[in-house]
Amino acid sequence: MGRLNINNINPHVRAAEYAVRGELAVKSEELRAQLSKGATGLPFDQVISANIGNPQQLDQKPITFFRQVLSLLENPQLLEKEDVLINGLGYKTDVVERAKWLLKHCGSVGAYSASSGVYAIKESIAKFLERRDGFPANPANIYLSAGASSGVNTLLHILAESPKSGVLVPIPQYPLYTATLSVLNATCVPYYLDESKAWGTDLEAIRSSYEKAKSEGVDVRCIVIINPGNPTGASLSEADVRSVIDFASKEKLVIMADEVYQTNVFIGQFHSFKGVLRKLQQENPGKYDDVELASLHSVSKGMVGECGHRGGYFELVGFDPEVEATIYKFVSIMLCSPVIGQCLVELMVNPPQPGEPSFELYDKEYNGIANGLRERANALHKAFDQMEGVECGEPQGAMYLFPTITLPQRAIDAATAEGRKPDEFYCMRLLEATGVCVVPGSGFGQREGTLHFRTTFLAPGTEWVSRITKFHQEFMDKYR
Amino acid sequence: MGRLNINNINPHVRAAEYAVRGELAVKSEELRAQLSKGATGLPFDQVISANIGNPQQLDQKPITFFRQVLSLLENPQLLEKEDVLINGLGYKTDVVERAKWLLKHCGSVGAYSASSGVYAIKESIAKFLERRDGFPANPANIYLSAGASSGVNTLLHILAESPKSGVLVPIPQYPLYTATLSVLNATCVPYYLDESKAWGTDLEAIRSSYEKAKSEGVDVRCIVIINPGNPTGASLSEADVRSVIDFASKEKLVIMADEVYQTNVFIGQFHSFKGVLRKLQQENPGKYDDVELASLHSVSKGMVGECGHRGGYFELVGFDPEVEATIYKFVSIMLCSPVIGQCLVELMVNPPQPGEPSFELYDKEYNGIANGLRERANALHKAFDQMEGVECGEPQGAMYLFPTITLPQRAIDAATAEGRKPDEFYCMRLLEATGVCVVPGSGFGQREGTLHFRTTFLAPGTEWVSRITKFHQEFMDKYR
Numbered sequence: 001m002g003r004l005n006i007n008n009i010n011p012h013v014r015a016a017e018y019a020v021r022g023e024l025a026v027k028s029e030e031l032r033a034q035l036s037k038g039a040t041g042l043p044f045d046q047v048i049s050a051n052i053g054n055p056q057q058l059d060q061k062p063i064t065f066f067r068q069v070l071s072l073l074e075n076p077q078l079l080e081k082e083d084v085l086i087n088g089l090g091y092k093t094d095v096v097e098r099a100k101w102l103l104k105h106c107g108s109v110g111a112y113s114a115s116s117g118v119y120a121i122k123e124s125i126a127k128f129l130e131r132r133d134g135f136p137a138n139p140a141n142i143y144l145s146a147g148a149s150s151g152v153n154t155l156l157h158i159l160a161e162s163p164k165s166g167v168l169v170p171i172p173q174y175p176l177y178t179a180t181l182s183v184l185n186a187t188c189v190p191y192y193l194d195e196s197k198a199w200g201t202d203l204e205a206i207r208s209s210y211e212k213a214k215s216e217g218v219d220v221r222c223i224v225i226i227n228p229g230n231p232t233g234a235s236l237s238e239a240d241v242r243s244v245i246d247f248a249s250k251e252k253l254v255i256m257a258d259e260v261y262q263t264n265v266f267i268g269q270f271h272s273f274k275g276v277l278r279k280l281q282q283e284n285p286g287k288y289d290d291v292e293l294a295s296l297h298s299v300s301k302g303m304v305g306e307c308g309h310r311g312g313y314f315e316l317v318g319f320d321p322e323v324e325a326t327i328y329k330f331v332s333i334m335l336c337s338p339v340i341g342q343c344l345v346e347l348m349v350n351p352p353q354p355g356e357p358s359f360e361l362y363d364k365e366y367n368g369i370a371n372g373l374r375e376r377a378n379a380l381h382k383a384f385d386q387m388e389g390v391e392c393g394e395p396q397g398a399m400y401l402f403p404t405i406t407l408p409q410r411a412i413d414a415a416t417a418e419g420r421k422p423d424e425f426y427c428m429r430l431l432e433a434t435g436v437c438v439v440p441g442s443g444f445g446q447r448e449g450t451l452h453f454r455t456t457f458l459a460p461g462t463e464w465v466s467r468i469t470k471f472h473q474e475f476m477d478k479y480r
Numbered sequence: 481m482g483r484l485n486i487n488n489i490n491p492h493v494r495a496a497e498y499a500v501r502g503e504l505a506v507k508s509e510e511l512r513a514q515l516s517k518g519a520t521g522l523p524f525d526q527v528i529s530a531n532i533g534n535p536q537q538l539d540q541k542p543i544t545f546f547r548q549v550l551s552l553l554e555n556p557q558l559l560e561k562e563d564v565l566i567n568g569l570g571y572k573t574d575v576v577e578r579a580k581w582l583l584k585h586c587g588s589v590g591a592y593s594a595s596s597g598v599y600a601i602k603e604s605i606a607k608f609l610e611r612r613d614g615f616p617a618n619p620a621n622i623y624l625s626a627g628a629s630s631g632v633n634t635l636l637h638i639l640a641e642s643p644k645s646g647v648l649v650p651i652p653q654y655p656l657y658t659a660t661l662s663v664l665n666a667t668c669v670p671y672y673l674d675e676s677k678a679w680g681t682d683l684e685a686i687r688s689s690y691e692k693a694k695s696e697g698v699d700v701r702c703i704v705i706i707n708p709g710n711p712t713g714a715s716l717s718e719a720d721v722r723s724v725i726d727f728a729s730k731e732k733l734v735i736m737a738d739e740v741y742q743t744n745v746f747i748g749q750f751h752s753f754k755g756v757l758r759k760l761q762q763e764n765p766g767k768y769d770d771v772e773l774a775s776l777h778s779v780s781k782g783m784v785g786e787c788g789h790r791g792g793y794f795e796l797v798g799f800d801p802e803v804e805a806t807i808y809k810f811v812s813i814m815l816c817s818p819v820i821g822q823c824l825v826e827l828m829v830n831p832p833q834p835g836e837p838s839f840e841l842y843d844k845e846y847n848g849i850a851n852g853l854r855e856r857a858n859a860l861h862k863a864f865d866q867m868e869g870v871e872c873g874e875p876q877g878a879m880y881l882f883p884t885i886t887l888p889q890r891a892i893d894a895a896t897a898e899g900r901k902p903d904e905f906y907c908m909r910l911l912e913a914t915g916v917c918v919v920p921g922s923g924f925g926q927r928e929g930t931l932h933f934r935t936t937f938l939a940p941g942t943e944w945v946s947r948i949t950k951f952h953q954e955f956m957d958k959y960r
């Protein structure tokens with residue numbers, strides 16, 4: 001063959017789109033680099049990466065208990081100087097005990113673990129799931145992963161039997177799903193969330209997408225639910241979860257429940273698919289026994305926000321043992337997820353309890369982060385409320401707002417002239433004028449004829465918000 | 481569709497084989513669990529995992545400098561108590577300085593980095609490559625990865641245009657390559673290493689495999705070289721590296737140089753593909769400018785042995801910018817490699833230097849590990865030398881020995897009766913009798929009619945070696 005070029009590499013990788021780190025993100029990093037080299041010609045002095053849910057890049061401090069334990073796992077020699085740790089550095093006894101317990105079970109964090117994770121950590125996750133859902137969980141069905149992304153990648157690999165294999169994906173969605181299905185050359189079957197009902201999950205929309213795909217010969221085998229939603233933040237009611245499970249059961253679809261935002265809920269309440277499934281099974285003996293559910297969680301979101309550690313897990317319910325064995329083999333090829341990230345998962349699911357030495361500080365830090373997120377979300381929402389042509393529902397959860405924008409025709413024409421989608425055009429101008437990087441709605445999918453953007457509400461202060469409002473007014477004035 | 485079962489999942493994932501963590505490894509974990517629950521009926525009291533190069537699971541201690549720095553990255557609050565660190569805990573000033581430097585550049589290890597890694601770490605790797613090879617390296621062409629495995633996965637994804645896309649892979653090989661090609665539904669083009677020449681890389685063997693594949697319509701686009709070899713330990717001479725580059729240049733093949741064992745060399749010397757390529761380019765202006773090389777390295781092997789941290793990188797030379805942009809997009813979908821693992825890569829490539837406070841201990845630990853590996857390799861080799869029907873070349877490098885075994889016909893018949901390959905049968909009996917887990921040669925590929933197994937030489941002491949010798953004698957006596 002000739003040299004590798006864009007036309008002879010894997011066409012499915014070429015076709016994948018991942019806007020969260022696309023052209024805008026690359027451009028924002030260039031601008032950041034210019035500023036750090038002292039550039040003065042730019043109309044802002046700081047780049048705000050509101051394109052990605054990366055709390056610790058912005059303002060969020062890690063939780064002290066977690067990091068103290070991790071420091072001991074990285075340097076177990078410190079455990080030989082317990083008096084210095086406790087009296088000199090202020091480590092509490094439960095920090096020391098937890099580190100010893102984790103080291104006992106993983107040996108060294110520098111050793112590969114079993115492919116699906118350290119068994120004792122899987123047991124700890126199972127206990128968390130039992131407390132959360134009120135039903136037993138089996139550690140043997142839990143797989144530690146490098147963030148939830150790697151778990152999604154594994155599960156979609158297994159499902160993709162042929163190009164006809166279809167997966168129902170909510171639109172708008174976090175583009176990991178569409179990008180991975182593209183790489184796998186499988187079929188994405190989009191179903192639209194209902195913006196008019198606070199981005200609710202509408203079973204009729206799911207059913208009609210499913211029927212349409214089936215009639216086109218797609219072998220639909222899975223439904224993805226992101227709950228709470230990304231980018232929408234919407235939480236499913238228990239009734240909605242029940243109806244999705246019932247539908248999946250009837251149509252024999254695997255349910256993939258992306259529940260990484262389960263603690264980021266402002267409106268409504270989180271209902272886990274596992275918990276609701278077990279209730280349904282209890283209420284209807286035999287009826288839902290065949291349901292296959294994979295639910296995913298992560299240390300990257302919530303009040304933990306430890307994205308860089310790449311920790312997560314998924315739990316399988318109702319999977320055929322031979323399929324599970326294939327999943328085990330598949331994850332083995334990459335050996336194991338980062339062991340220190342696995343330990344962080346353990347800390348997340350088993351944090352200090354009332355009465356324990358580290359509880360008070362943990363609780364204060366946790367609530368401080370939760371309250372901060374809510375306040376920032378509300379401030380940003382208020383600003384959007386006052387912007388011409390911008391509509392944004394109340395902040396519901398996750399780390400994002402996803403406003404609709406209505407742009408003047410002249411702006412849409414200017415975008416077309418530049419070869420861009422109108423929302424991309426808007427976001428590019430926003431970045432260039434303010435240093436604020438957001439993601440155009442087209443990166444997540446949106447109904448034909450509507451325009452949105454996604455912004456995190458992680459950045460501190462209100463100065464960056466006023467930069468957006470000012471830009472928006474000028475943009476509207478220019479193109480009106 | 482019906483429920484997921486072994487016959488309707490992704491057939492390419494189903495077909496992938498990964499013996500390093502296959503049936504034997506699973507069985508060994510079961511035995512370990514039995515022992516830890518107090519089982520007494522087994523003929524051994526300890527399971528030895530000689531199936532996988534996992535130094536810190538066995539005896540190897542992490543290097544103090546590395547782990548001290550990591551402990552500060554995990555808990556930066558410790559930096560506020562520098563006097564306690566230095567006077568109470570014995571941290572040296574260069575540990576504190578390095579931690580501050582890394583934190584300055586990655587912010588928090590809990591934040592996502594750029595998709596291809598923290599830029600300052602890429603600069604540090606580039607400097608290491610310049611020192612190692614004597615030629616410049618460009619940080620923009622360096623990609624941090626979750627161990628080398630994840631880098632291999634990325635590169636093979638890009639190369640796999642269609643089922644006809646072929647990759648030359650040495651046999652025996654680390655099964656990551658065949659497994660990943662299987663998952664990608666691309667074609668593995670095996671070329672045999674020459675056991676009679678200490679597992680040397682034979683250009684004629686490569687050429688004839690290449691020609692044969694081409695004549696069968698395979699679009700061969702890449703050659704994988706594992707140097708030093710896994711499972712063989714063999715290092716390529718500079719002349720061999722030159723001839724591989726020359727061949728790849730003529731046939732326009734991407735070179736994928738898996739150099740994760742570059743410091744594990746007992747016989748011969750490590751010659752990096754990058755260094756030799758740059759020399760060739762210097763000596764022959766214009767002739768080798770089109771060569772595309774990806775070289776991979778990892779924190780998992782060498783004297784670092786930090787497998788659990790999942791750190792590594794690859795450097796691209798001569799790749800088309802649009803192809804590099806696609807690689808960047810692909811790695812973005814998984815966001816970034818673990819940031820603490822990236823920091824460990826930085827420490828590996830930039831360790832303490834003579835005169836710096838941590839140097840003396842670092843140097844002592846590093847050499848202690850290197851000498852220990854050599855001694856263990858020699859002791860194991862000596863034992864194999866005395867075993868009937870076992871032939872094993874001198875230990876050359878990496879972490880493995882890969883002896884040939886000649887089994888009596890009755891053993892081969894017994895294996896067939898059990899539905900196993902003869903080497904699998906032998907390794908299973910070995911595990912059951914001794915608790916020592918090794919990997920059958922068929923897991924790496926071997927010439928028709930030959931049998932091998934791979935064992936690490938990481939386990940301490942000689943007791944486990946004598947268990948193998950005793951078992952082997954009994955096995956031979958039984959089936960002779």
